[in-house]
Amino acid sequence: MAGGQIVSLIGLVLIVVGLVVLRWRRPAWYWIGFGSLVALIRIRTSFRSVMEACGLTEPPSRSRLWIAAATHREPVRMMAGIRRVRITRSGLVLRLRMRPGQELQDFEVATERLRHSWRMHGVHIRALKPGYLEVRLIGYDVLRKVVMPGKPGAGLLRVPVALRAxxxxxxxxxRATPHELVVGATESGKSVYLRGLIKGLAPQRVALVGIDCKWGVELAPFARRLSALAVTPEEAAALLDALVEEMTGRFELVCAAQNLPPDAPLDAITSDIWGLPEDIRPVPLVLFVDEIAELFLLTSKADEKRRDHLVTQLIRLAQLGRAAGMYLEICGQRFGSELGPGATSLRAQLTGRIAHRVNDEGSAKMALGDVSPRAVGVVTAIAPTRPGTAVAALPTGGFARIRAPFVSLPEAAAACAKHAHMTPDLPALDAFRPVPAPAGALVELAPEPA
Known part of the structure; x- marks a missing residue:
């Protein structure tokens, strides 16, 4: 073999090895530079055969039948047409125009066949407008190493907490989903999700309140940014009473604003705090409850009355809090009717649902069974080696697999300390304001596993 051929062969091997390493270490770069072109050629050359194999074609129209008969040709079945192709950092986005007689469900049931036919990691379908749909093809496992998009659309009370599949x-x-339930077994990534949410809310003009009956081990590191913190069931009961009183005051403020003169403009009428003038509008408040089961547990018969009162106040906040700008984030390993009276009523008010890896199918059903039966199977299939992976119920209906980026406890605590000046002054909660440890007393914590 000539020396030039050997050099060319070595160069080719190095290129192949480089592409393999790039695909593993930097999948987004590999996809944009090489993988997207290969996938685009594969889709263009096999589109008709794949549509026919997946049953996504329709019989030809009468005019096509007449033309085929006149030209002595076999009539061709009609299929959806590609109107636009867009390359993203994670895959391809196809805009298709459906043929008469087709519907969105026809394509949704064929997603697995389309994924294998085009050798993609995932296929997601959504309707755009009548007659058009979007097919999002994912070229690699975007949840293996989470990289959040550059412009995720954050804003007041809007926090990008995870990446979808x-x-x-x-x-x-x-604002869209006032209250949320987050469930997950130990080491499933539930705490990381909570840290990311607190870190995203810390720089916003929002009051953060915590109930952590595990003696504050989860929420106490964020004390510099918390307006109130309760670490025992007794403190939680008193704090919830204060929150209900705060909610009542906000409703009285809204009612006072509704007593408008006859010549008041229609846009001045409101039924929640968001319609109030900005100078008198109360600051929104987010209540974090870590390990909700601790609030339902009884150590003696005497605790039953306290537990019933505590749960009643929680349900009251869940039912009425949205209009007062008060929102709930309820976390726990399990949450269902077995906790006791009031648990099912509270869960019914928590429209947002996040389910991490769980230890039993009953926990998955409790969180997402009323959202989608298919979501239950997806939750139980989450591997222990993928902490942070979860299934989320979508406000638009359905569900999606998500994974939160890793946020360490020191990182979230540092964000809270940096934005401690953003903590609003709420006189009704002054008695529950946590006293943070002196800066010199803080111990640098080792990074935790994702």
Whole structure:
């Protein structure tokens, strides 16, 4: 073999090895530079055969039948047409125009066949407008190493907390979904999700309140940014009473604003705090409850009355808090009717649902069984080697697999300390204001596993 051929062969081997390493270490770079072109050629050359194999074609129209008969040709079945192709950092986005007789469900049931036919990691379908749909093809496992999009759409009470399996950011929007239930077993990533949410809310003009009956081990590091913190069931009961009183005051403020003169403009009428003038509008408040089961547990018969009162106040906040700008984030390993009276009523008010890896199918059903039966199977299939992976119920219906980026406890605590000046002054909660440890007393914590 000539020396030039050997050099060319070595160069080719190095290129192949480089592409393999790039695909593993930097999948987004590999996809944009090489993988997207290969996938685009594969889709263009096999589109008709794949549509026919997946049953996504329709019989030809009468005019086509007439033309085929006149030209002595076999009539061709009609299929959806590609109107636009867009390359993203995670895959391809196809805009298709459906043929008469087709519907969105026809394509949704064929997603697995399309994924294998085009050798993609995932296929996601959504409707755009009548006759058009979007097919999002994912070229690699975007949840293996989470990289959040550059412009996730953050804003007041909107926090990008995770990445969806389709490559888009998952936003925790408190205005759209006021209350949320987050469940997950130990080491499933539930605490990391909570830290990311607190870190995203810390720089916003929002009051953060915590109930952590595990003696504050989860929420106490964020004391510099918390307006109130309760670490025992007794303190939690008193804090919830103060929050209900605060909610009552906000409703009285809204009612006072509704007593308008006859010549007041229609846009001055409001039924929640967001319609109030900005100078008198109360600051929004987010209540974090870590390990909700601790509030339901009884150590003696005497605790039953306290537990019932505590749960009643929680349900009251969940039912009425949205209009007062008060939102709930309820976390726990399990949450269901077995906790005791009031648990099912409270869960019914928590429209947002996040389910991490769980230890039993009953926990998955409790969180997402009323959202989608398919979501239950997805939750139980989450591997222990993928902490932070979860299934989220979507405000638009359905569900999506998500994974939160890793946020260490020191990182979240540092964000809270940096934005401690953003903590609003709420006189009704002054008695529960936590006293943070002196800066010199803080111990540098070792990074935790993702």
């Amino acid at each position: 389709d490559g888009s950011a998952h936003l925790r929007d408190f």
